[in-house]
Every structure is written in C-alpha cells, then in structure tokens.
Amino acid sequence: MTLIQAVFALLAILTLGAGLLTVLSRHLFHAVLYLILSLLGVAGLFVLLEAEFLAGVQVLIYIGAISILIIFAVMLTRGMARNPGPPLNNQSLAAAVIAGLFFVLLAPVIAGFPWPQTTQGVPADTIEALGRSLVDPNQFALPFELASVMILAALIGAIFIAREKR
Amino acid sequence: MAQIYDFIYNLLPYLGAWLRGLLQGWGFPEWAIVFTMGLIKAFLLANFGLIGFAILTYVERKIVARFQDRLGPNVAGPYGILQPVADGIKLLTKEDTMPAGADRWVYNLAPLIIATCALAPLVVIPFGPGAIGADLNIGVLYALAVGAGALVGVLMAGWGSNNKYALLGAFRAVAQLISYEIPSVLSVVVVVMVAGTMSTVGIVLAQDVPYLFVLPLAALVFLMSGVAEVGRTPFDLLEAESEIVAGFHIEYSGMKFALVFLGEFVHALVVSALFAVLFLGGWRGPWLPPYLWTLIKMSIGIFLFFWLRATLPRIRIDQMLNLNWKFLTPLMILNLIGVALVDKGLRAAGVTSGLWAAGMFVFNMAMLIGALAIPGYLGHRARMAAMAPASEEELEALEAAAAH
Numbered sequence: 415m416t417l418i419q420a421v422f423a424l425l426a427i428l429t430l431g432a433g434l435l436t437v438l439s440r441h442l443f444h445a446v447l448y449l450i451l452s453l454l455g456v457a458g459l460f461v462l463l464e465a466e467f468l469a470g471v472q473v474l475i476y477i478g479a480i481s482i483l484i485i486f487a488v489m490l491t492r493g494m495a496r497n498p499g500p501p502l503n504n505q506s507l508a509a510a511v512i513a514g515l516f517f518v519l520l521a522p523v524i525a526g527f528p529w530p531q532t533t534q535g536v537p538a539d540t541i542e543a544l545g546r547s548l549v550d551p552n553q554f555a556l557p558f559e560l561a562s563v564m565i566l567a568a569l570i571g572a573i574f575i576a577r578e579k580r
Numbered sequence: 581m582a583q584i585y586d587f588i589y590n591l592l593p594y595l596g597a598w599l600r601g602l603l604q605g606w607g608f609p610e611w612a613i614v615f616t617m618g619l620i621k622a623f624l625l626a627n628f629g630l631i632g633f634a635i636l637t638y639v640e641r642k643i644v645a646r647f648q649d650r651l652g653p654n655v656a657g658p659y660g661i662l663q664p665v666a667d668g669i670k671l672l673t674k675e676d677t678m679p680a681g682a683d684r685w686v687y688n689l690a691p692l693i694i695a696t697c698a699l700a701p702l703v704v705i706p707f708g709p710g711a712i713g714a715d716l717n718i719g720v721l722y723a724l725a726v727g728a729g730a731l732v733g734v735l736m737a738g739w740g741s742n743n744k745y746a747l748l749g750a751f752r753a754v755a756q757l758i759s760y761e762i763p764s765v766l767s768v769v770v771v772v773m774v775a776g777t778m779s780t781v782g783i784v785l786a787q788d789v790p791y792l793f794v795l796p797l798a799a800l801v802f803l804m805s806g807v808a809e810v811g812r813t814p815f816d817l818l819e820a821e822s823e824i825v826a827g828f829h830i831e832y833s834g835m836k837f838a839l840v841f842l843g844e845f846v847h848a849l850v851v852s853a854l855f856a857v858l859f860l861g862g863w864r865g866p867w868l869p870p871y872l873w874t875l876i877k878m879s880i881g882i883f884l885f886f887w888l889r890a891t892l893p894r895i896r897i898d899q900m901l902n903l904n905w906k907f908l909t910p911l912m913i914l915n916l917i918g919v920a921l922v923d924k925g926l927r928a929a930g931v932t933s934g935l936w937a938a939g940m941f942v943f944n945m946a947m948l949i950g951a952l953a954i955p956g957y958l959g960h961r962a963r964m965a966a967m968a969p970a971s972e973e974e975l976e977a978l979e980a981a982a983a984h
Contacts, residue, residue: 443739450732471723478728479760482754485735489747511752541717541778 422462429455442488450481464536467544589869592711592824621713621916625702633845634664640886647890675833679742682831684736685726686740691832691839692720693733696852698846700726704780705853708863708870720768723854724761727809730843731757734828737840741831752817752897757809766807766912767798771858771918774889774940784862790938792859797944797951801908803884806851808900810844812885815900852881911951918947 431454439445453476458468537543547553587594599620600813602614638653638661645652653660680689701723716722731754738750772778773797774787792799808815829840843881855942856877863870864879895903922943926936 443683443686447732447736466716466718467721470718472726474721474728474765476727478725478731479758481733482758486751486754489739489751539717574769 418462418470422459425455425458425462428452429459443485446481446488448483449484450477453477453481468539582636592708593871595951596710604923608958618714619828620955622703623768625713626699627701629702629846629849630842632849636845636849636882637841638664639669639882640889642903643883643886644890646712647887658915669836671834676834676836677831681742683740683742686736687831688740688836689924690733690737691836691843693736694730694843695839695846696727697728697733698843698850700729701850702853704786704864705850705857706781706876707874709781710727711863711871715779715781717824718778720778720783720854720858723780723967724765724851726766727847727850728757728761730847731733733843737832738828741828743831744825746828746830749819749824749830752824753811753828754816755897756900758902760808760815763801763904763908763912766811766909766916767795767802768858768861770795770798770912770916772915773920774923778882780862782858784857787861787864788933790859791863792935792939794946795859795919796941798912798919798946799855799950800910801915802821802858803855805904806855806881807885807888808904810885812848812850813889814895816889817894817897817900843890848882848885852885853878855881874925907951907955911947915944915947918943 429452432448432455435448436445436452439448453472457469457472457477460466460472548558551553589664592595596617600613605615608616641663642652642660653663656662656666674720682835704716704723706715734753735758738746738748738753741747769834771783771791774791776781777783777786787794811819819829824830829837832840846947853874856874860877860880863874863876865873868876922940926939931939
C-alpha cells in the first residue's frame with residue numbers, strides 16, 4: 415500500500431464514518447457537526463486528486479455557508495434543538511431494505527461504467543482550464559447558465575416567500 | 581557594508597538555504613528535508629501568530645488609551661510592555677470552568693477550532709520572495725475558505741455553552757460573518773481577475789502599481805468587510821457588552837478564553853496581512869528588506885482597525901445588514917462587471933501599465949463617488965422629510981432648551 419492509498423483509506427473512513435454518524439447521532443446539532451466532518455473528508459479527497467480549487471470551494475461553500483445555514487435552520491426550528499428524539503422510527507427496516515436494493519441496482523452500474531482513465535499527470539494550471547470550460551459554448555456554458563438561472567429562481571422565490579405582506 | 585546590507589535584505593532566503601544545506605550535510609533524503617522544512621515553517625508561522633497576538637493586545641490598549649487621552653497599561657515593566665506576559669500568566673492560572681449542562685465535546689473543541697482556523701491562513705502570507713509557508717495555486721481562496729471554518733467554531737461555542745447570551749452572540753456573529761463574506765469575496769475576485777492568478781505570490785508580483793491605486797473601491801470594501809468579519813467596532817455588535825454581555829465566548833475562562841481571544845486577534849492580523857498582499861503590494865518596496873515591508877504594511881491595516889475602534893460608535897444590527905445587502909454587495913457586483921469591461925477595453929486598446937493603472941483608478945474613483953453620492957442624497961432627503969413638519973411649539977421648546 416502506497417502512501418497515497420493509505421491517505422485515501424483514511425479520508426474514505428473519515429468521510430463514510432462521519433456520514434454514518436450524521437445519520438445515527440441522537441442530537442440534530444451533533445448530526446450537523448458530523449456532516450461538516452464528512453464534507454471536510456470530501457475536500458480532502460479533492461486535495462488528494464490535485465483538484466485544489468474544488469477543495470477550496472468545497473470548504474468555502476459547503477462548510478462555510480451551507481452547513482451554517484443548516485445549523486441555523488435546526489436552531490431556529492422550535493423544539494428541534496432541545497429534544498433529542500430517537501434517530502430511527504418504525505419505518506427503519508423498510509428504509510434499510512429499499513436502500514439495500516438501491517445499492518444492489520447502483521453497484522453494477524458504477525463498476526461496469528467505462529470511467530475515462532489517463533496516465534498523464536494533472537495539467538499545471540487546472541483553474542484556467544476550468545474557467546475556460548465554464549464559458550465555452552462547446553463545453554459547459556449551457557449547464558453553467560442553467561444552474562445560474564435555477565439559483566436565481568430559488569433566490570427570487572425565497573425573497574417572495576419571506577417578504578412582508580403589504 | 582554592502583555585504584551586510586545584502587545579508588539583512590535577503591535574511592529569510594539565506595536562512596532557508598542555510599538550513600537546507602545543513603540538512604543535506606547531515607545526509608537527509610529529499611523528502612525528509614521537505615518535511616523538516618515544512619515543520620519548521622509551521623512552527624515559525626504559528627509562533628508568529630501567537631507573538632503577534634501578544635504584541636497586538638498591548639499595542640491596542642496603548643493606542644486606544646492614547647486616543648482617549650489615557651496612559652494605558654504602564655505598571656508591568658517599562659511603559660507596561662510586560663503587560664501581555666502578566667495577562668498570559670493570569671489566564672494560565674485561572675480556574676478552567678465549564679457551565680452546567682454544557683455539551684462537553686462541543687464546548688471544549690470550539691476554542692481549538694476557532695484558533696486553528698485563525699492561524700491557518702498565515703500559511704499563504706508571503707513575507708518576501710521565496711519566504712512563504714506554501715505558495716498554493718489557490719492561495720487567496722484557501723485563506724478565505726479556512727477563515728470561514730471559524731464560523732463553525734463560533735456556532736459550536738455558542739451552542740455548547742448552554743447559555744442564552746452565548747447562543748444569541750453566536751447567531752449575531754454568524755449572521756454578520758456570513759453576510760460580509762460576500763462583498764469580501766467579491767472584492768478579492770476583482771483583484772484575482774485583474775492579477776490573473778489566485779496565488780498570493782502571483783498577486784504581489786502582478787502589482788507594479790499597488791492595487792490600492794488601481795482598485796480603490798475594492799480595497800475600501802475589502803477593508804470594511806474585513807472589519808466586519810473580525811467583528812471589531814463599529815461592527816462589534818456580536819459582543820455588544822450592553823446587550824448580550826460578551827457574546828459567544830461568555831462562558832469561557834482561563835486558557836480557553838485566551839484561545840478564543842487569540843482567534844479574534846490573529847484573524848485581525850490575517851485580514852490586514854491579506855489587505856497588504858492584495859492591495860498594498862505585499863513585500864515590494866524600496867530600500868527596506870521585504871519582510872520589514874510586509875510587517876509595516878500589515879501594521880497599516882491593524883492601526884486602521886484600532887483607529888476605527890477608538891473613533892466610531894457601534895451600529896445597529898439592521899444598519900449592519902442593510903449596509904451589506906443593499907449597498908456593499910450590489911456595489912461590488914457592479915464593480916466586478918465594470919472593472920472587467922474597463923480592464924478588457926484598456927488592454928484591447930493597447931494601453932500600457934502606467935496609463936492602464938490611471939484609467940482603472942479614474943473609473944473606480946468615479947464609481948466610488950457615485951456610490952457614496954446616491955445613499956448620501958437619499959439619506960439627506962429622508963432626514964429633511966423627517967425634520968420638515970416641526971410645529972411652532974416644538975421650535976419654541978427647542979429654543980427654550982438651547983437658552984437653558
């Protein structure tokens with residue numbers, strides 16, 4: 415096992431373990447903290463893949479913004495933060511069966527997919543290539559703009575719901 | 581003489597080269613050299629943050645005292661310079677308390693996370709050519725992202741303390757920090773766009789003219805949102821003593837309180853260091869060695885923070901949010917678009933560096949003045965409208981009060 419593989423194994427354990435604890439912890443606030451740990455593990459995987467930009471954005475947006483908003487939502491929901499109820503309810507068995515079936519369905523697809531592979535190293539300036547591909551009409555300009563429009567729509571919707579009635 | 585000057589000027593690169601040679605002489609393999617050098621750099625940077633924290637507590641108290649026509653600390657040592665040592669010993673010997681019903685792990689981890697996230701961005705601050713913790717490809721983004729991690733620590737502290745004031749303080753802190761991150765990031769994006777790189781070293785090298793004179797608007801907004809992110813006056817409503825006692829760190833004592841406090845001061849240090857790197861040209865300057873220039877430029881930002889604290893009152897939370905969402909954020913989005921257009925236009929017209937900087941400066945100043953004029957006019961009109969219907973009796977009462 416090389417050093418890279420060892421680091422990958424550690425990060426994978428961190429990500430998956432924290433993800434599992436997110437689902438199983440009794441307290442919602444702790445669940446969010448484990449979620450943050452899990453997201454940090456994903457950022458670590460990005461660093462391992464030499465995608466530093468994605469790692470930075472992952473930390474800035476997922477940990478710095480989205481999890482904080484989740485914590486806000488948890489804390490501002492009445493009674494949510496105070497009473498740690500059981501994390502499982504009586505549908506847990508059915509949920510486990512369905513999740514297992516979904517995994518059985520998904521695993522062969524992932525294993526059988528011809529993932530593109532290359533023996534070349536990561537190019538030196540990935541950020542510039544990323545930036546160009548986001549505005550290149552032949553590459554990702556359309557998905558990028560679609561995502562922007564969707565976020566804008568969500569933004570307007572949120573403002574419309576939150577604004578005071580006149 | 582010239583040799584001594586050269587030695588002092590290039591002190592940091594010489595030290596690095598000497599250390600590397602020493603390790604090679606001891607027969608270290610390459611990876612061990614890189615590892616050891618990294619450890620030493622990390623040690624030095626962390627201690628730079630800690631010593632900077634100690635010095636800043638003293639300097640802040642002295643400067644604010646001068647502004648308020650007091651002496652400030654003057655008992656421990658000459659001019660009171662041993663005050664930080666005394667404070668440190670006092671904090672070390674204090675009882676380490678934990679409130680009843682506190683969330684043990686969360687409560688104890690929070691100061692560590694705050695202090696770590698504050699110290700970590702020092703890695704990408706260049707102190708001279710080649711004198712940097714690590715010249716990351718994504719330097720500025722790294723600094724911003726790691727700094728955002730402190731938010732989690734603040735929320736953990738507020739929540740784990742099992743105290744209403746702490747929780748309210750944490751809410752305020754996070755609402756403020758998360759809001760002001762947006763204009764801050766946008767002003768950094770303007771710099772990154774003009775410099776064409778996110779590496780802090782690359783940004784410094786791109787500044788033949790310091791960006792303060794090329795992008796004054798972005799510099800101003802970065803400084804303002806920096807003050808807000810550090811949570812200093814006039815944006816210190818997250819620890820407003822008169823309302824929520826001390827905010828999220830109310831329940832901390834002893835060394836844990838010191839760690840939280842360290843986080844705040846080092847964050848201020850990091851913001852002024854980033855300001856120096858992004859807008860003041862980093863280590864570049866005549867005659868003096870690069871590391872001295874870095875320290876001088878860092879202290880400019882720090883002094884501004886202290887100056888503001890001594891001068892301004894605290895603003896209200898609605899003013900704080902309005903300033904951010906209705907003024908700074910739209911302004912920076914417009915500025916980003918405008919700078920992109922002007923920059924491309926000037927470069928397409930083949931304008932050279934000096935003229936290019938002048939053109940950018942004129943555009944940014946015009947935008948700044950316009951941006952200040954509009955809310956100024958609106959505020960003036962609102963005040964006039966509020967003052968207009970003063971009746972005869974009110975005027976008489978005012979005159980009587982004035983005569984009295």
